[in-house]
Amino acid sequence: MHPDPQGALAVYRQNLALLRQEHTNQQELPDMKFFLFGMGNRTKLIYQKGRLMEAQTGHIVEQWRVQQALIVPSEYLVHLTLMDSTTVQIREDENGVWIHQPGKSPQLVKGTRNRLNLPTFADKKYGPVLRVLHHEVLINIIAGKPVPNFLVYSRPWFRDAALMGMVMQQTNNLHLIKDWIMKIRDPFDRNNRGISEADNLGQVLFLVSLVSDQKHPAVKMVLDSVKRFGKPLLPSVTDTIAVRPIAQSSTAPHLPDKIYLSGKTDYAEHPVFQTKWIKYGLKSLGLPDPYTIPTVxxxxxxxxxxxxTDQHVPGKPFNESSGRNYPYLTWAEDHFNSRTGTLVRRGMVGSVDYPLSWEQQASEANYAGMTILDKNLMKQKLSFPHTWHAAEMFLLLIE
Structure with missing residues (x-):
């Protein structure tokens, strides 16, 4: 059993307070007093109001008459003081989810014995917060598939999965999604109303590079599919727009047959984003790269x-509404600005201890899945935690 849950919670809250001092944009979230167990490929469990239940079926695993519940997110721990003054701890570690009671051997919760790596991040400024963000990424792996939120999304999104992959690469957890990556054949997730989104192509190549090589079957499918999104980069595109200087050889001749990628991402054209993704995916696998990032x-x-980051045309930042509903956008923007020498902190931090990440008003989310926590979440169209948001926060704060 954890010897000092009160002390651990105090340390976590101090770390969270430091985060809020430095990242002052705050979003009010409902304080649901729950915790999710079952990171990686484990049975998903919810502790709430004296019950430990399976998240997807509602089946009650255990229930207690509780006098006080102490949720310590950074320790993956719920400490219960029961009505008879005895204590119970539910805690997740690298080997599984356990129920601890004084004088008894720890009880492994069925379906949770599955190995994963849980660093402490003790050498990092935001160590306790990073532990929670890491949890919020790993909790949304279900049956080997990385999803944005397992309660409201049934399928992976390549964009979110790529950022999750960056986190898992740092924490030595890629084995959790390796089988899913190895089975990718369609280079589009088609999650936005069936549209083949151009940025998916580079994301699939990057995901493949995490666990495989150029021989992966999806690579050929990407290279075949990418041709229909290629557009010629005409001289007028770059010659008439004032842009931030791009580092390149002064002796390099202009190539009239330069091409870039352009298609739909989130129902709009995003040629810079899409071209950067295909270039990065090709580079990750050591493949030839014929693409040029357009200066638009x-x-x-x-x-x-x-x-x-040096190939970028500055413009309007994401507005406050976007930052509140889709906070991964402003956290990513903050990270970009930090990489280019500008200290801007617009990314939202929630008002509760847990969870730290969320998404609201998403067009393709099935918010009915949140009713297992509270029916009002469906009305608010609010889901938490959310992997893209958690990953963006994690990848910025760990630096």
């Missing part, structure tokens, strides 16, 4: 912060 304004350009 693209509102999604700042979402791509890990490479090609």
């Amino acid at each position: 304004y693209d509102s999604y350009s700042a979402l791509f912060w890990w490479d090609y």
Whole structure:
């Protein structure tokens, strides 16, 4: 059993307070007093109001008459003081989810024995917060599939999965989604009303690079599919727009047959974002890259912060409404700005201890899945935690 849950919660709250001091934009969230167990490929469980139940079936695993419940997100722990003053702890570790009672051997919860890696991040400024964000990424892996939120999304989104993959690469957890990546054949997830979104192509190549190589069957399918999104980069496109200087050889001749990618992403054209993704995917696998990033304004350009940051046309930042409903957008934008030497902190931080990530008003989410926690969440069209948001926060804060 954890020896000092009160002390651990105090340390976590101090760390969270420090985060809120430095990232002052705050979003009020309902304080549901729950915790999710079952990271990675484990049975998903919810603790709430004295009950530990399976999240997808509602089946009650255990229930207690509780005097006080102490939820310690950074320790993956719920500490219960029962009406008879005895204590129970539900805790998740690298081997499974356990129920601890004084004087008894720990009880492994059925369906949760599955190995994963849970770093402490003790050497990081936001160590306790990083542990929670890591949890919010891993909790949304279900049957080997990385989804944005397992209660409201039934299928993976390649965009979200790519950011989740970046987190899992850092924490040595790629084995959790390797089988899913190896089975990818369609280079489009088609989650936005069946549209084949151009950015998916680079994301699939990157995901493949995490666990495989150029021989993966999806690679050929991407290379065949990408041709229909290629557009010629005409001299007038770059010659007539004032842009931030792009580092390139002064002796390199202009190539009239340069091409870039352009198609739909979130129902709009985002050629810079899409071209950066295909270039990064090709580079990740050591494949030839014929693409040139167009020097045009693209509102999604700042979402791509890990490479090609010098090839960007500045414009309007995401508005406050976007930052509240889709907070991964402003966290990614903050990361881009930090990489380019501008200290801007617009990313939203929630008002509750847990969870730290969310999404609201998403067009393709089935919010009925949130009623297992509270029916009002469906009315508010609010889901939490959310993997893209958690991953963006994690990847910025760990630096």
